[in-house]
Amino acid sequence: MPFGYVSPEQITKDKADFARKGIARGRPLVVLEYTEGIAFVADNPSTHLHKIGELYDRIALAAVGRVSEFENLRVAGVRLADIRGYSYGREDVTSRSIATFYSQTLGQIFMQEPKPYEVELCVAEVGLDGASNALYHVVFDGTYVDRKGFLAMGGQSDELTAELQRDYDEGMDLDAALRLALRALRQAGPQGEPGSRLEVAVLERDRGRRAFRRLPEEDVASRTADATP
Numbered sequence: 001m002p003f004g005y006v007s008p009e010q011i012t013k014d015k016a017d018f019a020r021k022g023i024a025r026g027r028p029l030v031v032l033e034y035t036e037g038i039a040f041v042a043d044n045p046s047t048h049l050h051k052i053g054e055l056y057d058r059i060a061l062a063a064v065g066r067v068s069e070f071e072n073l074r075v076a077g078v079r080l081a082d083i084r085g086y087s088y089g090r091e092d093v094t095s096r097s098i099a100t101f102y103s104q105t106l107g108q109i110f111m112q113e114p115k116p117y118e119v120e121l122c123v124a125e126v127g128l129d130g131a132s133n134a135l136y137h138v139v140f141d142g143t144y145v146d147r148k149g150f151l152a153m154g155g156q157s158d159e160l161t162a163e164l165q166r167d168y169d170e171g172m173d174l175d176a177a178l179r180l181a182l183r184a185l186r187q188a189g190p191q192g193e194p195g196s197r198l199e200v201a202v203l204e205r206d207r208g209r210r211a212f213r214r215l216p217e218e219d220v221a222s223r224t225a226d227a228t229p
Helices: 010-025 066-086 095-112 157-167 174-188 217-223
Strands: 029-034 037-043 052-056 059-065 117-125 136-138 144-147 152-153 198-204 213-214
Touching: 010 059, 029 059, 029 117, 029 157, 029 174, 029 213, 037 174, 052 066, 052 198, 052 217, 059 066, 059 152, 059 198, 066 095, 066 117, 095 117, 095 136, 095 144, 117 152, 136 152, 144 174, 152 157, 157 174, 174 198, 198 217
Parallel strands: none
Antiparallel strands: 029 037, 029 152, 037 198, 052 059, 059 117, 117 136, 136 144, 198 213
């Protein structure tokens, strides 16, 4: 056996551990379905670098990890959606097709590049005319799964998931969803508090073709004023 040989299994394990550690250092993010759409709540101190963004009419991306890497993925997703919508039709742009694209891209990077992307993504699509929503959770090695109800990513994701599992109700409205997200971030935070600023956005079912909307801090504060720690 040549000197310095490292088995493929060990290389894969080292890459996975590296990516997980990088993601775990990131501030957490919560995605919640509510009666009229999907809410995204991220612990994000920056006012310029967004962790949540619109991809297409009724589709949004939420991400944690290395900002430069998930921003590259966001831009690629927007381009893919625009090209498919222009070449075929707007109805042909789906969250599943974009999540599959991200899965293939991240899987290729993980297997072929020396350093994997330190990112974790949620591709979400709000249902139209009574159709169900879609939440796709895509991780650093290209694995992706369909989620229902809620999703937590980033640092303290296990603690956040436990908090959401305990109190989540599929019939709650937007105010209740935001209060639950804030309580979960408080409970999971290292000092019992989220960061100094929350980035909040929604996909609203009845908003029209462009379902994505960011919520200003004042609106979030008024909706979560009675959230208990």
